[in-house]
Amino acid sequence: MTTHTSSPSPDAGRNASPYLYGEEAAAVAEVLQRGQYGHTDVTERFEQKVAEFLGVRDAIAVMSGTAALHTALLAAGVGPGHEVVVPSMTFCASVQAILATGATPVFTDVDPATLCVTDQLVMEAVTDRTRAVMPVLFGGRAVNLSGVRKELAGRDIAIVEDAAHAFGSHNGARRVGATGDLTCFSFGPIKNLTCGQGGVVIPRSLPEAATLRRLRMLGVDQSQAERGQTTSYGVEGFGLRYQMSGINATIGLVQLDHFDKAETTRRILWRAYRRALAALDGVRLVDVDVDHSVPHLCQILIPNRDEVHKQMKARGVGVGVHYPPNHLQPAFAQWRRDLPATEQVGREVLTLPFHQHLSENDIDQVVTALGQALKTAGAASCARP
């Protein structure tokens, strides 16, 4: 039996948190000393290690997950006049990456059991102008759009996975990223693996890998620049300043060395939440298959969410909301449509603290606080006329 102290620990006061394994600072100091700030062999080593880990040939490192999505969409030929199908229930970065290409987002609903899109929801949103479909691997859950794949066969429509939450998760026997789609990872501060800031795109082919490398490097073909001892370099097309610095890559290299610990800890913590939450009435855990996924967010659906959020904050628990639906955001109002499941999730979803600093005891305390908050919130709403 664990004994509960009355107030949750400072770790439980944070909804998410980066986790360092201890060797990052020394490794960064060394890279700084060597002057490898920019895209150097350090970045290339990180790309190689990520590719090996996932079981793919190429991984293209960029400065953020948003940059990964943007370059992946560009590499898929997405531009003005095109539509990209995307769930409204995602981080606003997915939508901004679409807008950066000049294309139009077409928002879809999600299955409230997984917070992910389904074949049917995607196909309902596909039109003649669709050029890409962007499933979001919410919370680390793999999304199998086998039906979409079948129906879209022969059409020039790319599946660009937003796998910002899903580094390390499996899709069947293979890691997410190794199943043949354009896949984008984020290595931002609070993701399963962090570079400080960073991202990676997994291309579908060798030519696509070359395109992505040019897109992230101002359109310059680096392989040519490196081959010749020339006084010039070739700008082969449009490009952005999106490469990953050696500093960020160094952090990622250390994190990747320890990723097995991230997988283990996140699974243990998830099972602890699942166990503890089962004892509470009126709470639905948005569950995840922890044998195949590396969980990223712990989310529940509850009535009276706003009041419970307030109560939990008052108790020092770091709750959050992932995400306010994008189709209801002021900036995206022109693409608004009726998405009943997303709107309900938007009202009911609460994200509990989930990061590698937590202990199983912290989780017991969070769930105890949740039980009390639910009681108080229930009473508060009954007392209102």
Ligand SMILES: *Cc1c(COP(=O)(O)O)cnc(C)c1O
């Ligand atoms: C974090 C995140 C992104 C963007 O990644 P950054 O590295 O922060 O740019 C995109 N989509 C989702 C779902 C995310 O959680």
